[in-house]
Amino acid sequence: MYEPHQPSRRILLKSAAATTAALTVGTAASPALAAAPAPAAAPGGFPDYRYVKTLLTPGQLKYNPTGEIIFPCIRGAQGRVSAPLGRYYLYYAPHDAPGGICLAYGDHIEGPFTEYPHNPIVSNRWQPHYSVTHVSSPHVMWNESPRRCGLIPRREHRRGWPAPKDGINFTYDKVVLTASMLPAGTKETSYARVFPYELPAKNAHYVMLFMLNNTTDHRDIHWGWSADGRTWTFDQKALVSHTDVAAVNVGGPHLLTRGGSAFVVYNKDKESGGDLMITELGENFTLRRHLGRFYDSANGAPDNGRSAAPSFGTEGGVPYMVYEAGERLKGSIAVARG
Incomplete structure (x- = not known):
């Protein structure tokens, strides 16, 4: 179950000219799949x-302040x-204080990955911009135009957007989302990811998906859109409510596209089954078709009945999902192949 947090919630943006790569999101663009699609059991x-x-x-990590890690992002x-340490960068973080955005690198999505020796690359103190109890849940995005890379970390539910030339050394930019931008009673905005996505009706080139908690202590998926990735408008209604899918809480959203339609994949809390679910949003985010279970969390290790916070990519035309496996705050980072 998602644990309650302090009521101070903001999301911040950091940016600078740079280069870091995103893998192809989902599987729609994979030439191998287009030529010879694998049997599709997922909705x-x-x-x-x-x-x-x-x-x-x-336990294998040198930087391990809390004995737990969450929210992988594979790129x-x-x-x-510039001068990459490996073909793939895997970002992750501890959840609890002090947290810290961390990096591991390797030459294959299936690993092995080597821990960056100077983690964390973004800490809970960044003077004069902030000093908070923890920073966590990284999401890195590569943007071709302008050539810029962004990282959205959570720092006590504030979101940001730094951008480095090497995927490691970030610069601070601005706050982009606070609880005051959302309905009254909002006390947490967490676990955000940003994706390039065209919404002409909203003059938007990007969408943000994130988890919102309010005074009811039930978490839903919310969203926003932006023309430049820095200034955002946020829908005041949930994209996916926990009640829509018979859950206590939902979170960890990721956008996928296929066949001209958008989909959001997200996790249920363990009390509600602990699986990854999928909802079709349509081309313009006007559809809400709840398609059911996307990934069945295994009862045994490493899932132990819970999978969360998926990040998607391809290598050599093979689709992969890197995800948080295991009980909340007791899990590991695992990979699944499509």
Whole structure:
């Protein structure tokens, strides 16, 4: 179950000219899948992802202040990041204080990954911009125009957007989302990811998906849109409510596209089954078709009945999902192959 947090929630933006790469989101753009689609057991025509191996566990990490890690973000570095340490960068963080955005690198999505020796790359203190109890849940996005990379970390539910030339050394920019921008009673905006996505009716080139908690202590998926990735408008209604899918809480959203339609994949809390679910949004985010279970969390290790915060990519035309596996604050980072 998602734990309550302090009521101070803001999301901030940081930026600078740079280069870091995103893998192809989802599987729609994979030439291998287009030529010879794998049997699709998941709703929406997506692959049937199956667990392959565990990539990172807290006990193997030098930077391990709390014995737990969450919210992986897998990104291709080759051709994007200057002098990359490996072909793939895997960002992650501890959840609890002090947190800290961390990096591991490797040459294959299935690993092995090597911990960056100077983690965390973004800490809970960044003078003169902020000093908070913890910073967590990174999401990195590569933007071709302008050539810029962004990282959205949570710092006590404030979101930001720094951008480095090497995918490691970030600069601070601005706050982009606060609880005051959302309905009265909002006390938490967390676990955000930003994606390039065209919404001509809203003059938007980006969408943000995130989790919102209010005074009811039930968490829903919310969203916003932006023309430039820095200034945002946020819908005041939930994109996916916990009641829509018979859950106590939903969170960890990720956008996928296929067949001209958008989909959001997200996790249920363990009390509600602990699986990854999928909802079709349509081309213009006007559809709400709840398609059911996207990934069935195994009862045994490493899932132990809970999978969360998926991040998607391809390598050599093969689709992968990197995700948070295991009980909340007791899990690891795992990879599944489609």
